[in-house]
Amino acid sequence: MGPILASLLRLQEIEHDMAHVRRRLRSKENAIRVVQQKIDELTTRRRELAEELRRQQARVDQVDLDRASRDEEIEHLRGALNRARTNKEYAALLTQINSFKADNSKLEEQILATMEGLDKAKAELEAIGAHVEAEEKRKTHAAEANAGEVAKLNAMLDELRQRRNEAAAAVPHDVLANFDRIAGNRDGEGLAPIEVVDAKRNEFICGGCYMGLSAEHYNALLSKDEIRHCDSCGRILYIPAEAASKGS
Numbered sequence: 385m386g387p388i389l390a391s392l393l394r395l396q397e398i399e400h401d402m403a404h405v406r407r408r409l410r411s412k413e414n415a416i417r418v419v420q421q422k423i424d425e426l427t428t429r430r431r432e433l434a435e436e437l438r439r440q441q442a443r444v445d446q447v448d449l450d451r452a453s454r455d456e457e458i459e460h461l462r463g464a465l466n467r468a469r470t471n472k473e474y475a476a477l478l479t480q481i482n483s484f485k486a487d488n489s490k491l492e493e494q495i496l497a498t499m500e501g502l503d504k505a506k507a508e509l510e511a512i513g514a515h516v517e518a519e520e521k522r523k524t525h526a527a528e529a530n531a532g533e534v535a536k537l538n539a540m541l542d543e544l545r546q547r548r549n550e551a552a553a554a555v556p557h558d559v560l561a562n563f564d565r566i567a568g569n570r571d572g573e574g575l576a577p578i579e580v581v582d583a584k585r586n587e588f589i590c591g592g593c594y595m596g597l598s599a600e601h602y603n604a605l606l607s608k609d610e611i612r613h614c615d616s617c618g619r620i621l622y623i624p625a626e627a628a629s630k631g632s
């Protein structure tokens with residue numbers, strides 16, 4: 385293999401390694417992100433619940449005010465009852481008192497029911513608070529555990545970048561641009577090996593797309609450091625060491 389194709393192959397291998405390191409970095413970041421999402425969800429729920437609690441508490445306070453004002457009314461009516469002069473007046477006042485009392489016992493039931501809901505919501509709020517705290521701890525631990533690994537992966541990436549630049553420097557600009565363009569369209573695979581199916585019958589395929597290749601590509605690359613493209617997928621072809629021995 386000529387020096388240009390050899391450099392391109394090295395470039396492709398280095399880029400594979402870089403992609404692998406980047407994936408590992410992403411998975412580390414994802415682990416943290418998943419916990420953060422959980423925390424965000426819980427925080428939203430906590431805010432909604434706190435708001436709901438405030439509304440419910442305001443409702444209880446309002447109903448309690450109504451009840452207190454009816455209680456005052458009842459006290460007032462009781463005074464009037466004692467001063468009643470006729471049976472009819474007495475009976476009317478009594479009816480009024482009983483009606484207010486009935487109203488108030490309904491309001492009390494309402495208050496009790498709401499208070500029950502409030503207690504539940506308060507308990508849930510506390511549970512969410514504890515959950516958020518636990519998730520925050522989990523996130524801190526994960527970040528601490530990841531820190532070493534992330535630093536190592538970033539150092540690896542820096543080194544690969546350096547090696548990539550070195551390999552790229554050995555390739556003419558137009559060839560490099562061509563390779564980058566194909567690699568960009570082909571999932572990082574700018575190069576494809578020629579696979580020898582049967583050298584005697586001149587049967588070759590592209591290792592990138594598995595379509596047949598003319599023997600001309602193979603024969604030319606045996607002797608020349610040339611940029612030749614697969615007729616089907618457009619990848620730059622090279623002869624891997626094992627195919628060179630098989631073909632000769």
Ligand SMILES: [Zn+2]
Binds near residue numbers: 590592595618
């Ligand atoms: Zn191909």
